[in-house]
Amino acid sequence: xxxxxxxxxxxxxxxxxxxxxxxxxxxxxxxxxxxxxxxxxxxxxxxxxxxxxxxxxxxxxxxxxxxxxxxxxxxxxxxxxxxxxxxxxxxxxxxxxxxxxxxxxxxxxxxxxxxxxxxxxxxxxxxxxxxxxxxxxxxxxxxxxxxxxxxxxxxxxxxxxxxxxxxxxxxxxxxxxxxxxxxxxxxxxxxxxxxxxxxxxxxxxxxxxxxxxxxxxxxxxxxxxxxxxxxxxxxxxxxxxxxxxxxxxxxxxxxxxxxxxxxxxxxxxxxxxxxxxxxxxxxxxxxxxxxxxxxxxxxxxxxxxxxxxxxxxxxxxxxxxxxxxxxxxxx
Numbered sequence: 001x002x003x004x005x006x007x008x009x010x011x012x013x014x015x016x017x018x019x020x021x022x023x024x025x026x027x028x029x030x031x032x033x034x035x036x037x038x039x040x041x042x043x044x045x046x047x048x049x050x051x052x053x054x055x056x057x058x059x060x061x062x063x064x065x066x067x068x069x070x071x072x073x074x075x076x077x078x079x080x081x082x083x084x085x086x087x088x089x090x091x092x093x094x095x096x097x098x099x100x101x102x103x104x105x106x107x108x109x110x111x112x113x114x115x116x117x118x119x120x121x122x123x124x125x126x127x128x129x130x131x132x133x134x135x136x137x138x139x140x141x142x143x144x145x146x147x148x149x150x151x152x153x154x155x156x157x158x159x160x161x162x163x164x165x166x167x168x169x170x171x172x173x174x175x176x177x178x179x180x181x182x183x184x185x186x187x188x189x190x191x192x193x194x195x196x197x198x199x200x201x202x203x204x205x206x207x208x209x210x211x212x213x214x215x216x217x218x219x220x221x222x223x224x225x226x227x228x229x230x231x232x233x234x235x236x237x238x239x240x241x242x243x244x245x246x247x248x249x250x251x252x253x254x255x256x257x258x259x260x261x262x263x264x265x266x267x268x269x270x271x272x273x274x275x276x277x278x279x280x281x282x283x284x285x286x287x288x289x290x291x292x293x294x295x296x297x298x299x300x301x302x303x304x305x306x307x308x309x310x311x312x313x314x315x316x317x318x319x320x321x322x323x324x325x326x327x328x329x330x331x
Contacts, residue, residue, distance in 0.1 A: 089204035110201035148231035156235035168226030175222030
């Protein structure tokens with residue numbers, strides 16, 4: 001049980017982290033609008049023409065039908081990103097190759113390689129969730145999306161896209177954190193969420209290995225809530241949602257992959273969640289700090305290693321585990 005002082009410290013640190021993220025983003029936007037505006041106009045002018053042509057091709061592919069591109073197109077795009085982002089980890093998980101990457105495994109004695117039967121079981125559920133449950137969510141949210149999302153030819157500007165993504169990130173953090181904690185309550189954990197935690201040492205594919213109810217409410221609803229809530233404000237567009245879905249899918253794949261690889265976001269926090277169950281429920285950590293649900297994690301070696309690796313040395317070599325009882329540490 002947290003003391004009043006610990007709760008105050010947690011709330012203060014969460015607020016500080018939130019202010020830091022928002023303030024940093026605001027400063028970046030100011031820089032974009034002022035000191036870098038000429039360069040970005042040159043870059044965006046060329047790249048926007050490229051992406052506008054790509055989007056026009058996609059929009060025409062769906063016969064300029066907003067319903068089809070939102071319901072079917074979004075689902076197809078999300079599945080494609082999921083398949084591509086998981087293909088590399090599938091080879092690594094099933095073969096243990098390339099061997100030089102094994103040193104980056106967080107729980108190095110587990111799932112190296114993954115049992116093929118267990119992997120197939122995971123894959124079947126993942127395909128059902130991704131193709132059936134995800135499609136159902138797109139279909140059910142269409143009545144909202146058709147009046148709030150622009151799917152046409154005109155794409156948002158670069159600054160508008162940044163604003164969209166920042167809003168989507170904050171909405172997902174709130175939605176995912178509280179729904180995730182709700183599914184950790186005894187009633188829902190036993191009947192629903194326990195399925196996902198069968199993987200105490202997660203792999204990339206198991207990011208969507210869960211009960212269909214959980215996939216609907218916890219995995220996907222927080223992701224598409226941001227675009228639906230923002231509506232048409234700030235030039236919001238279905239293309240921004242697709243970009244956001246791509247980032248979210250890649251992010252959750254990495255956070256479940258079990259490997260702390262160089263130059264990729266650290267998965268230490270969510271890996272710790274899978275090993276301890278009752279810690280680190282959020283995505284970016286603001287609400288975990290606010291509610292003190294990262295206290296054990298912050299005392300762990302995993303927290304010290306929870307950084308972006310900018311070199312090739314594994315995190316466990318940079319920040320080694322303390323010697324086990326009875327062992328002698330040699331320099």
